[in-house]
Amino acid sequence: MVEQRFCKPLVAGSNPVGGFSIKRSMIINLWHNKEMNQWRWSLTDPSTMDQHSGGQKDLRVTMNDIANTVEYILKSK
Numbered sequence: 001m002v003e004q005r006f007c008k009p010l011v012a013g014s015n016p017v018g019g020f021s022i023k024r025s026m027i028i029n030l031w032h033n034k035e036m037n038q039w040r041w042s043l044t045d046p047s048t049m050d051q052h053s054g055g056q057k058d059l060r061v062t063m064n065d066i067a068n069t070v071e072y073i074l075k076s077k
Helices: 059-074
Strands: 010-017 020-033 038-045 050-056
Touching: 010 059, 020 059, 050 059
Parallel strands: none
Antiparallel strands: 010 020, 020 038, 038 050
16 A cells, blocks of 8 residues: 655745736645655646646655746746
């Protein structure tokens, strides 16, 4: 049996534009897959339904992948 633990934080940010605030939110799922010995993650942008995912053995590397993906999404919009 695969034991997985899920964490679903909502990452919210705002961007002031001409006195208005544009809010963005992304849903990040993070879990450890014991059988694969990997930290797995998925990221969804609810406004566009774009999805990204990945996995690494090291938690710090995984968190860096997530941060890089969020930065990429924000720069490409």
